[in-house]
Amino acid sequence: MMELTGRVAVVTGAGRGLGRAHALLLASLGAAVVVNDLGGGLDGSGGSAETAESVVAEITLAGGIAVANADSVATSAGGAEIVGTALREFGRVDIVVNNAGTTGGLVGFGDLDDERLMSVLGSHLIGCFNVSRAAWGPMVAQGYGRIVNTTSGVGLFGMGKGVAYAAAKMGIVGLTRSLAVEGEVSGIKVNAIAPIAATRMAGTVFGALDEHLDPARVSPVVAYLAHADCPVTGRVISVGGGRVGEVFLGAARGYFNADLTPDDVRENFDTALDHTDFVLPLDAMDEVGITATMHGLSGI
Template sequence: MLDFTGRVAIVTGAGHGLGRRYALDLARRGARVIANDIDAAEGVVAEIAAAGGVAVAESTSVATPEGGQAIVDRAMAEFGRLDVLVNNAGIARTNEFAGIVYDDVLASLRVHLLGAFHLLLPAWRVFRDQGGGRVVNTTSAVGVFGQRRSSVYAAGKMGIVGLTRVLALEGEPDDIRVNAIAPVAQSRMAGDVYGRLDPKLDPAYVSAVVLALAHHSSTVTGEVVSAGGGRVSRLLLAATEGIFEPELNDDVAAARLNEVCADERVVAVPGCAMDEIDLIRASFPELADFRMAPR
């Protein structure tokens, strides 16, 4: 069992479902936990205390910069350090795109995407000063692959992927590892989506992966990891072989675009944007000695 003794973890959305499980499991393994939830933090803290763990309830909303700062400040005031940030808080706003109202857009993004920023901005300063930290953001297969009635949610969750990738690159020199979990589990938000599969989707399976990513021994960074029902996989953003046309124009593009978009021959899994751009450079033999450099 992974040991988190002496470590301090913030878990947002910790009152129910997956967040509750993360908080309980981290505390069970020795972490001191800031359990954040706007309406149910006290309950999970009581459970942790009853099991002999240490946790503090924090009910500030993640939807504002002030809220994020307050949650990080609470960790520092109570325990003097911060080692793990699990950005788990979420809300459900599903509708066909034609039925969306702008208030739902703002509400969803303020929690899912901006909420991550609100915690990460103050936590990042702490991690850099301490010389390390672990971040587990929450994305979704809905963001990566799409799903009807989920445009707002998907936009926020794909934003989390981009944020995770960039922060992993920037945090590596300071031993700040940043990953995203794409969970599949029983939860209030999921409701009856999974049907007969639901009994197989114990949150414990997802929590096991979150704890592995959050542990100080983990060197994994910049990844999107799908977890559910005991299955764990890497979700990829990849580049296909595509085509190269030195005299490309709109007629050629129109004629070959279906071919390009049907191509499943993966030739690279870029580690950053410049890796993908380097595939263009590689089409020019005269630039063989000019590999694009990450920056």
């Protein structure tokens, strides 16, 4: 059976919904867990330490090890304090699950004011930076780490009235893929989940599917990506209601003409959009390699 005994995990936004389910599972597998949650409203307002503390009480009652933290991930001081709690209380940090965030309410693009935009980018995207940056030094020093970020189908595939949230969530994909490349030499693996679960944030959006979307059906993927056995880095795994499947970014091999003209583009656009012949680049230079091949170069 998979175990995390001796590992120290930080789970952000772990007072409710998905984060709570992740924290409960990681603790039940033996990890010591920092349960972080600002305890605020869905719009990001307010805050209460009780939200994180109630999950710590659940973990402790079940015989697990956990400590609460109520700092916001949206500031670098908050990120440092969240990771600092793990280092102070448990002496190390092996796992960071970046899960916290608020939607700020979904509004049309014309109504997206600065305050709402910064609150959504702050809690999701900047929050991932803040907590991961604080954990990076200790992880590099120990030559080991697992970071599990949380993106969303809204970011990956789009949704009306969700532009700020979608941009934050797709930003997290960029962060995940590039940090994975950087972390490789230090034994740090960085992946992301795109969850689907019935939570406060999701509200009634999933309709009749709700009864199948217990957040606990997402957490097993987080546990595997957080485990030493995790075989991948830089990947995005969609998970919800018991289904698990990778979401991947491909590049069509496309059309090639070294003397490309606008008319040429118009006449051959179907070939450029044809998905039957594609590659799955692992980083940016892999994609540049497609063009290199067409110019007769084998490697760049």
